[in-house]
Amino acid sequence: MAGQSGKTQERGRQARRKVVEAALSVIAERPVAEIQVQQIADRAGMSPARVLYYFPSRDEILAETFRWSERELAERRARELVGEPQERLERYVRIYLPVDRHDVSWKLWLEAWLRAVSNDAMSRTADEIDSGWMRDLSAIVRDGMACGVFRSVTVEEFLPSFNALLDGLAVHVLIGRLDQAQAVRAALRHAEGELHVPRT
Numbered sequence: 001m002a003g004q005s006g007k008t009q010e011r012g013r014q015a016r017r018k019v020v021e022a023a024l025s026v027i028a029e030r031p032v033a034e035i036q037v038q039q040i041a042d043r044a045g046m047s048p049a050r051v052l053y054y055f056p057s058r059d060e061i062l063a064e065t066f067r068w069s070e071r072e073l074a075e076r077r078a079r080e081l082v083g084e085p086q087e088r089l090e091r092y093v094r095i096y097l098p099v100d101r102h103d104v105s106w107k108l109w110l111e112a113w114l115r116a117v118s119n120d121a122m123s124r125t126a127d128e129i130d131s132g133w134m135r136d137l138s139a140i141v142r143d144g145m146a147c148g149v150f151r152s153v154t155v156e157e158f159l160p161s162f163n164a165l166l167d168g169l170a171v172h173v174l175i176g177r178l179d180q181a182q183a184v185r186a187a188l189r190h191a192e193g194e195l196h197v198p199r200t
Contacts, residue, residue, distance in 0.1 A: 066108040085144030150195040
């Protein structure tokens with residue numbers, strides 16, 4: 001019986017992952033507000049009823065897709081945010097900012113922000129994910145100050161202001177006013193002025 005239960009759980013995990021991957025694919029093509037369970041089910045090769053067996057609602061699918069996407073980004077940060085503080089900061093900015101206006105992670109973030117206003121569970125999820133990004137940025141800044149690469153700043157003041165700048169640049173990428181390369185350059189120019197020790 002235990003073996004059968006394990007197989008059932010594994011099938012469930014695979015089915016849930018298939019739904020999430022289908023949702024990511026659909027989100028890349030369409031506005032999140034327009035997405036229906038039927039579209040996700042079609043992409044996953046399942047019936048809507050089967051999708052709803054694993055996820056009680058469309059919102060649950062989107063919430064799990066949001067968490068899955070952010071876990072992928074957290075793993076990427078863990079792999080790539082190594083080396084000198086300047087290099088880590090540049091990589092952080094590139095990972096943070098959307099690739100283009102169809103960036104799935106950012107489309108989900110915007111949806112999460114909108115829902116967080118009236119949904120306590122989504123607000124907690126968004127805060128938890130955002131705190132991971134802030135921990136990584138804080139570590140980069142503190143390491144840079146410790147080794148004399150960055151000038152001394154009040155980290156608690158720098159983090160929210162730089163994060164707000166990144167969010168604003170992200171919106172400009174999403175609406176097509178900037179491409180990612182332009183946004184990255186703007187963010188790093190700001191960081192240069194705020195953090196970097198002046199050259200002598």
